Amino acid sequence: MPSFFDPYDVGSSFFDLLRQNRPDLVPQAQLKLEGLPQAETRDLKETPHGTTILALKYRDGVVIAGDRQATEGFQISSRRIEKVFKADDHSAIAIAGVAGPCVEMAKLFEVELAHYEKLEGMPLSLEGKANKLSQMVKANLPMAMQGLVVIPIFVGYDPRRGEGKIFKYDLTGGRYEEIEYYATGSGGREARSAMKKLYRADMAEGDAIGVALEALIDAAEEDVGTGGPDFVRGVFPTIKLVVMAGLQDVPETRIRQACQAIVDLRASAQREAGADGETQARRIK
Amino acid sequence: MPLPYYVSPEQMMQDKAEYARKGIAKGKSIIAMEYAAGMLLVAENPSASLNKISEIYDRIAFAGAGKYSEFENLRKAGIRYADLKGYAYGREDVTAKSLANAYSQTIGNVFSEAMKPLEVEILVVEVAEEGLPNELYRIAFDGSIGDEKGFAAIGGQAEELRLYLKDKYEDGLDQAGALRLATRALEAATSAQVKPENLEVAILERGRTGRTFRRLSHEELQATLAGTE
Numbered sequence: 001m002p003s004f005f006d007p008y009d010v011g012s013s014f015f016d017l018l019r020q021n022r023p024d025l026v027p028q029a030q031l032k033l034e035g036l037p038q039a040e041t042r043d044l045k046e047t048p049h050g051t052t053i054l055a056l057k058y059r060d061g062v063v064i065a066g067d068r069q070a071t072e073g074f075q076i077s078s079r080r081i082e083k084v085f086k087a088d089d090h091s092a093i094a095i096a097g098v099a100g101p102c103v104e105m106a107k108l109f110e111v112e113l114a115h116y117e118k119l120e121g122m123p124l125s126l127e128g129k130a131n132k133l134s135q136m137v138k139a140n141l142p143m144a145m146q147g148l149v150v151i152p153i154f155v156g157y158d159p160r161r162g163e164g165k166i167f168k169y170d171l172t173g174g175r176y177e178e179i180e181y182y183a184t185g186s187g188g189r190e191a192r193s194a195m196k197k198l199y200r201a202d203m204a205e206g207d208a209i210g211v212a213l214e215a216l217i218d219a220a221e222e223d224v225g226t227g228g229p230d231f232v233r234g235v236f237p238t239i240k241l242v243v244m245a246g247l248q249d250v251p252e253t254r255i256r257q258a259c260q261a262i263v264d265l266r267a268s269a270q271r272e273a274g275a276d277g278e279t280q281a282r283r284i285k
Numbered sequence: 286m287p288l289p290y291y292v293s294p295e296q297m298m299q300d301k302a303e304y305a306r307k308g309i310a311k312g313k314s315i316i317a318m319e320y321a322a323g324m325l326l327v328a329e330n331p332s333a334s335l336n337k338i339s340e341i342y343d344r345i346a347f348a349g350a351g352k353y354s355e356f357e358n359l360r361k362a363g364i365r366y367a368d369l370k371g372y373a374y375g376r377e378d379v380t381a382k383s384l385a386n387a388y389s390q391t392i393g394n395v396f397s398e399a400m401k402p403l404e405v406e407i408l409v410v411e412v413a414e415e416g417l418p419n420e421l422y423r424i425a426f427d428g429s430i431g432d433e434k435g436f437a438a439i440g441g442q443a444e445e446l447r448l449y450l451k452d453k454y455e456d457g458l459d460q461a462g463a464l465r466l467a468t469r470a471l472e473a474a475t476s477a478q479v480k481p482e483n484l485e486v487a488i489l490e491r492g493r494t495g496r497t498f499r500r501l502s503h504e505e506l507q508a509t510l511a512g513t514e
């Protein structure tokens with residue numbers, strides 16, 4: 001029977017429950033790399049990673065998006081991996097880093113939030129969710145030191161205050177709120193540059209989705225670890241919206257159309273430049 | 286040192302059962318009922334925050350009658366059990382059957398080993414996917430477990446409610462119909478008017494994916510129950 005001062009009582013946290021009852025299932029179980037020969041250590045460090053994930057605020061809430069490619073050294077290990085996950089009805093998480101621990105952390109985080117809500121009879125506050133994720137990233141630090149890095153972006157809508165929020169994290173679990181947009185992963189810098197030029201406050205939903213896709217396509221053009229829209233196989237970035245009404249998936253057909261529009265626009269700009277008999281570079285000069 | 290008095294096991298069990306029965310009889314009652322599109326749970330509960338009905342997992346709910354502190358602990362243990370199992374295996378592998386068995390074991394052990402038995406009676410219900418039968422388990426204070434069909438009742442007036450519902454319940458009710466029937470049963474058993482603000486009602490909706498549990502607000506109850514007159 002739990003009481004106020006029982007040191008073994010796990011309270012309302014599933015993460016703590018797992019650590020106490022099934023430590024073998026905790027993703028942060030420490031890997032021992034010291035005993036392994038050099039070659040195997042290198043292999044482990046080259047487990048799939050490389051990503052672009054981003055989030056930006058707009059009029060009704062927050063857009064969160066990510067590409068679909070996972071790489072393994074110079075090879076593509078998956079073209080349709082998911083990096084953006086539902087956390088609960090009003091929040092979502094996108095994760096960059098090594099695929100295995102990333103997916104596991106997203107899954108654990110979703111269970112954590114639902115577990116708390118069921119035990120306590122009410123959901124965690126947005127601040128509470130962001131804080132909990134911070135502790136989980138911090139617990140992963142020993143693995144991160146060995147190369148198994150997990151870096152999330154967390155977005156949520158606070159129905160009580162009527163606003164969406166973006167939280168970014170660093171390796172040590174440090175949590176920082178972004179007020180406009182943010183991107184991370186191997187193509188994060190390109191995506192951030194793209195959004196820097198295109199971002200405007202209070203955009204409409206369609207414009208915000210457009211900016212997210214422009215940024216992802218730019219990142220895919222410059223970064224080998226990021227996959228662009230794949231019209232042949234029909235694989236497109238994942239986009240979710242966090243708004244007052246809850247978490248919404250943007251349907252794939254809509255993402256496909258938006259990608260097509262961006263690619264068409266870029267192709268026609270290229271053709272115009274070519275028709276004048278000038279290169280794009282001279283035109284700019 | 287004086288020898289303790291000898292008490293026969295039969296006598297001891299009887300005393301414990303009587304004690305537990307008395308404790309439960311003091312409390313209010315809860316009804317669980319199948320309807321066409323899911324499962325309905327209705328509890329008489331004047332408190333808005335101390336719940337008797339709770340979500341356990343995607344398609345499983347819990348209801349407890351008797352002593353609040355005791356079934357609250359059982360409820361939490363159930364959520365922990367279900368979430369751990371679902372995380373270690375898959376979400377579909379968490380079933381009402383295994384949960385009800387775990388409850389039965391725990392309550393049964395306390396009944397036979399502890400000085401004081403648990404003064405609780407609980408329901409574990411699971412709404413099945415389309416086309417499959419729902420599951421409805423009733424676990425008594427001594428750990429005895431039974432699976433019910435159509436409806437189940439626990440708490441102080443459980444026997445009266447069962448008698449009432451045996452004649453009136455029919456398969457394929459809609460949600461509003463089931464809610465009205467459950468309310469009428471509670472009114473008949475207590476021979477008093479039941480106000481919507483004294484009811485705690487939740488449903489497991491068959492058609493939803495993921496978490497199917499939803500509480501009905503007092504406004505929704507008011508609207509449905511007003512439709513009877």
